[in-house]
Amino acid sequence: MSSNLKEAWLRLRALSKGVDSLVLKDMFAKEPNRFEKYSLSHDGLLFDFSKNRIDETSIDSLLGLAKASDLDEARRAMFRGDTINFTEGRAARHVALRSDEPSDVSEDVLRNRQQMLDFAEEVRAGNVCGSTGKAYTDVVNIGIGGSDLGPEMVTIALSPHHSGPRCHFVSNIDGSHIADTLLGLDPETTLFLVVSKSFTTLETMTNARAAMKWLTASLGDSAVRDHFVAISTNLPKVQEFGIDETRIFGFQEWVGGRYSVWSSVGLSVAIALGADNFKAFLAGAHSMDKHFLEADFRDNIPVMLALMGVWNRDVLGFLSTAIFPYDQRMRRFAAYMQQLDMESNGKRITRDGSVVEMDTGPLIWGQPGSNGQHAFFQWLHQGTNCVPADFLIAAKPTNADEGQHASLLANCLAQTEALAVGRTYDETVSKLKAEGRDEATIQRLAPHQVFPGNKPSNTILFPQLTPYYLGMLIALYEHKVYVQGVLWQINSFDQYGVELGKELALATEAQMHNGQPGAESPYTAGIMAAVKALRK
Numbered sequence: 001m002s003s004n005l006k007e008a009w010l011r012l013r014a015l016s017k018g019v020d021s022l023v024l025k026d027m028f029a030k031e032p033n034r035f036e037k038y039s040l041s042h043d044g045l046l047f048d049f050s051k052n053r054i055d056e057t058s059i060d061s062l063l064g065l066a067k068a069s070d071l072d073e074a075r076r077a078m079f080r081g082d083t084i085n086f087t088e089g090r091a092a093r094h095v096a097l098r099s100d101e102p103s104d105v106s107e108d109v110l111r112n113r114q115q116m117l118d119f120a121e122e123v124r125a126g127n128v129c130g131s132t133g134k135a136y137t138d139v140v141n142i143g144i145g146g147s148d149l150g151p152e153m154v155t156i157a158l159s160p161h162h163s164g165p166r167c168h169f170v171s172n173i174d175g176s177h178i179a180d181t182l183l184g185l186d187p188e189t190t191l192f193l194v195v196s197k198s199f200t201t202l203e204t205m206t207n208a209r210a211a212m213k214w215l216t217a218s219l220g221d222s223a224v225r226d227h228f229v230a231i232s233t234n235l236p237k238v239q240e241f242g243i244d245e246t247r248i249f250g251f252q253e254w255v256g257g258r259y260s261v262w263s264s265v266g267l268s269v270a271i272a273l274g275a276d277n278f279k280a281f282l283a284g285a286h287s288m289d290k291h292f293l294e295a296d297f298r299d300n301i302p303v304m305l306a307l308m309g310v311w312n313r314d315v316l317g318f319l320s321t322a323i324f325p326y327d328q329r330m331r332r333f334a335a336y337m338q339q340l341d342m343e344s345n346g347k348r349i350t351r352d353g354s355v356v357e358m359d360t361g362p363l364i365w366g367q368p369g370s371n372g373q374h375a376f377f378q379w380l381h382q383g384t385n386c387v388p389a390d391f392l393i394a395a396k397p398t399n400a401d402e403g404q405h406a407s408l409l410a411n412c413l414a415q416t417e418a419l420a421v422g423r424t425y426d427e428t429v430s431k432l433k434a435e436g437r438d439e440a441t442i443q444r445l446a447p448h449q450v451f452p453g454n455k456p457s458n459t460i461l462f463p464q465l466t467p468y469y470l471g472m473l474i475a476l477y478e479h480k481v482y483v484q485g486v487l488w489q490i491n492s493f494d495q496y497g498v499e500l501g502k503e504l505a506l507a508t509e510a511q512m513h514n515g516q517p518g519a520e521s522p523y524t525a526g527i528m529a530a531v532k533a534l535r536k
């Protein structure tokens with residue numbers, strides 16, 4: 001880490017001494033124009049970060065950190081296609097997937113995109129169909145992690161825009177996932193998309209083999225050609241698996257799994273929504289890309305979102321960040337963001353090989369509002385921990401009642417206020433008095449009904465949940481994650497942390513099926529014996 005950056009971190013962390021005086025209620029009283037000062041907009045999307053425990057001093061210090069980390073060069077390096085994935089020695093150039101501008105990779109990107117969109121349109125039109133001549137009614141995307149979460153989240157979020165076959169998503173190695181999905185599907189009208197960058201992922205290969213068995217049992221081996229598509233960068237493995245070469249859609253090595261929904265990995269999205277909607281999805285992301293690349297840091301939404309996260313994590317010390325889309329169709333958004341953020345920034349080694357000295361990526365979790373309000377919001381309001389949260393909401397509903405949407409909006413905004421402001425003991429006593437409670441009841445209940453408040457949140461408001469704005473939202477979070485990785489000096493684009501468990505699972509499975517007694521790992525021998533006894 002450069003001495004500049006070290007100093008910037010020291011300056012920032014020195015501010016932690018004064019954080020007790022940062023009380024949102026008082027800060028709003030002193031600065032009634034906080035919304036004007038601490039909100040940004042771009043292309044219809046509004047980012048309100050006024051309900052963070054920040055002031056001009058903290059913002060200056062955070063911006064100083066961004067500058068000292070050479071973030072300006074880092075963002076240009078990403079767009080140039082430099083080797084920013086420095087452990088795996090490649091670029092992370094997902095921004096090129098949503099750009100039509102000429103570059104060294106644009107020809108390849110546009111060719112892949114066109115092939116994928118043409119195929120999607122042919123499927124939608126019924127021109128490409130099953131082995132018995134029937135059009136596909138159902139598409140099953142088999143993949144996991146980035147080969148599943150993006151397509152699944154996006155197709156669910158944009159369901160009002162569906163006009164193609166139904167889409168299903170199978171990911172889990174648990175055989176019940178594919179079994180339950182295939183129930184009720186007709187082999188003659190089902191198309192399987194086997195999505196795996198590596199084409200070696202155990203879950204995906206196992207589920208793909210199960211799907212093939214199910215299909216060929218009724219339509220014979222020759223049907224595989226018409227009912228299986230592969231999306232991968234590993235062409236030899238796909239061919240070995242037996243998928244016809246005319247049904248293989250590739251993408252580039254520099255597309256990371258969790259950044260791949262913009263590539264051929266989005267085929268299920270394109271089949272469900274059509275090429276024009278898919279292009280609008282890319283265009284929304286591109287708009288955010290340009291904003292991220294060009295706007296000054298203080299006016300830059302991904303940069304400021306990242307800096308709020310760093311403030312909450314490294315100065316205020318909060319372990320987690322919650323994501324609450326007030327949108328039932330965005331119910332898989334937090335799960336998607338979990339992989340994006342936690343697989344990217346759940347790291348502890350910096351670019352120079354040393355152990356990082358600050359806390360890195362937070363625990364990401366969330367559920368849609370208003371449901372969450374009736375489950376875990378109690379804990380947020382009155383529990384002993386503090387969790388900063390992002391609230392996301394569309395100004396206008398899509399295929400839903402305007403009045404109900406007004407209630408949804410009101411709930412979303414009210415929660416951000418309740419978290420920030422809380423309710424004091426005296427206010428609680430007044431409320432109980434107004435309810436006509438007697439003195440003894442007031443004394444007994446008041447402490448239980450106090451809300452400490454001072455819980456930070458961001459609010460992200462967008463016009464409507466369209467393909468364009470969903471693309472913009474995802475790109476916003478992608479860039480936030482990258483900015484934070486740059487500040488922490490970690491590589492946001494590898495995922496070595498998932499490997500050890502995979503290796504041990506293979507050894508454990510071998511032991512479970514045909515291992516010699518006594519040769520088991522001491523850590524699992526006891527439970528393995530219990531499993532074997534129960535399986536007899």
Ligand SMILES: O=P(O)(O)OC[C@H]1O[C@](O)(CO)[C@@H](O)[C@@H]1O
Pocket residue numbers: 144145146147195196197198199200201204257258343495498
């Ligand atoms: O697309 P693949 O190669 O099957 O990988 C699936 C997922 O597995 C991981 O490599 C590890 O969980 C993810 O990064 C990736 O999205």
